[in-house]
Amino acid sequence: MRKQFEGKTVVVTGGSKGIGKGIAKVFSEKGANVAIISRDLTLGQETANALQHNNNNVNAYTADVTSLQSLEKTAQTIFNDFGGIDIVCANAGIFPSATIDEMTEEQWDHVQNINSKGTFFTVKAFMPYVKKAEYGRFILTSSITGPITGYSGWAHYGASKAAQLGFMRTAALELATDHVTINAVSPGNILTEGLDGLGDEYLHAMAAAIPFKRLGIVDDIGHAAAFFASKEANFITGQTLVVDGGQILPESIE
């Protein structure tokens, strides 16, 4: 039986680990060719090898999302390798912690450069290829933190995640003329390597705050991205889908 994304090429920035790896896994299982982008090519290659399926390819590429030139070069290489680019998941991101009183201008800029400017650069670099696709899709990984909630230590991060959504709404209008959609998945707390440094206490407290009493898994975000990428989602653009096990819903601590 033909798989859902057979013949499609999906790019995932930050696909070497964490949520990006989950997105890459889901698209690969659904038959897509997947191009993983990260700065660390060795880890990207390891992940690509692990996700390889029989009839489709998973390749690793290196690019830094803070450099438009580096993304443009990689986009051209991916296009040459696969002959087209249909779906781009702008997922690469960082979440270092610093309260506002101790946060430096450099720390603020670093987070905006990767999370917010990186999203703009990713869309800009891949737009010419995605516009040529039968049906083109951009999917952003935003967050509940910033657009919906706040968390001490993440003012810079929350601002960058809200900025992605502001960018998305105008991008949706500009891309609509080419029938390309752009939407965002807003994860709650998802268990990834990126949370390793936050410690068990944080992870337990977070799990307790989620009505499902567990953190999300990366596949949860992969399946949400696959929904936005589906042919059936062709009239949905500029929207966000919260995937958080109900974390943002309680009016009070239960």
Ligand code: NAP
């Ligand atoms: P992660 O496990 O730390 O993975 C981050 C990925 O991004 C890696 O592949 C990393 O590879 C790549 N990356 C970082 N900076 C990059 C750059 N400048 N250029 C290219 N690639 C870069 O993080 P995660 O938890 O999966 O988070 C992924 C996304 O989900 C982020 O946008 C984050 O804000 C969002 N999110 C996560 C959670 C959560 O609970 N985990 C919740 C809400 C939203 P290299 O370092 O090799 O480049």
